[in-house]
Amino acid sequence: MTDFKLVLAIIAREKRAQLRDRGCTPVFLDTCADFLHTPGISVVRDAQIAVQAGRVPAMHDPTEGGVATGLWELATASAVGAEIDSHALLIDPATVRLCTAFELDPLGVISSGALLIGCTADSADAILAALHDANIAAARIGTVRPPSFGFQLRRDGHLTPLPTFPVDEITRLFA
Template identity: 55%
Template sequence: MEVGKLPAALLARLLAQNQVTDPRVLVGPAPGEDAAAIAMGDRVLVAKTDPITFATAEIGWYAVNVNANDVATMGAVPRWFLATVLLPEGAPESQAEEIFRQIRDACGELGITLVGGHTEITYGLPRPVVVGCLLGEAEPDGLLSSAGARPGDALLLTKGIAVEGTAILAREASEALQAAGVPASLCQRAAEFLHHPGISVVREAAVARACGGVHAMHDPTEGGLATGLRELATAAGAGLRLDAEALPVLPETRALCTALSLDPLGLIASGALLVAADPARADDLLAAFAAAGIPAARIGELTAPEEGLWLERAGERLPLPNFPRDELARFFAPG
């Protein structure tokens, strides 16, 4: 297998073998679901784990934010964070100190408490790895899951694509980008995408929850927006239509992807929130995002499952692109 997520068919087969027997499990493991949800009296506990394996710069910041995003898409408030920090042999103490500073800063910005984890120096690692686990809580009637989306829903996207992938490329592949003719000033601007516009979608998820009319939210991570859309449609048992001309591709993303021959649709896209909503409430949601200073666009709709997954561009109807691995992983793969 290649670097990246497990093949979707293999993951589905593995998860199908799992038996969830505890009736308190409201959302269990399934393709397209961002986190688990467990009934805990008058609250729902939402639990998520995600590693940071591509980025090295500000890895602690990434770990908190990507886990918080998945908790927030479930309609929950991120509360408690645990981190497993694995460092390579010979790592200086300053590296551990810097990673923990990043974790503290990210937790502080989001009102999250670091409550535990694990640290070790690990044999055979070429770079640090941080595995985050984040717990949040939701009201029982406010819990969302990808399976809650339905045919006819409007698809909205905040900010644009691909915030995280653009930041990682600018930080980890600056030499290749400048060799391809990308100006250093553009690379610097793209590197700041980690913080501006930022990879967190916690605030826009809260805006969407408060507005109402939301059936599901999803965080398009590895495999980019195309994979996130596919995951959402799969979980909902729906088809979809994506309007390529309405899709906000950030100019910096387009420039970096063009220079490196990458497709923005398949580039890791944390920082954008994908929302499936009642079409009658789509304009209200767009207005709520605008009032909060969050750019957003209506990019398509969910359809009946038999209609399939389609991308429409300039009057032409094409199958939604499939990315077995993220464009970032393809770029960094040896050889």
């Protein structure tokens, strides 16, 4: 499951004038800025629902370094490889718009409010259904692979190494 509301709030709050100059409306910017508070960044409820719905041997709430770094951390801690489907990632169009405006990679921006759930294959559908029933956006974004597979991103049928972000992309806004 992925969620990029915090990065929207940060960019909308810190770069409002530049975004207005690039055609973003005040209503759009206000909506993005408010994501800091509504829906907020807690993943406790999401985690509780997932654990009640199926077998969840690992979870991670990615923060600095974004979803890509969170995936690296989760897979490394679990001693597994991972194949991630880029098209399955739930990246809000507003996130794409604001990241594109500042040439930031959405996979490497702060992702507080997102939750990565490592569940057993036979639990995935039940967990997704429970999250959807609770109106929580969620998707199956990848598959656990042997450690020798490494960390790969599948995009348009091709595998490439999952990008790494030693420094969060959001810091580039303030450089």
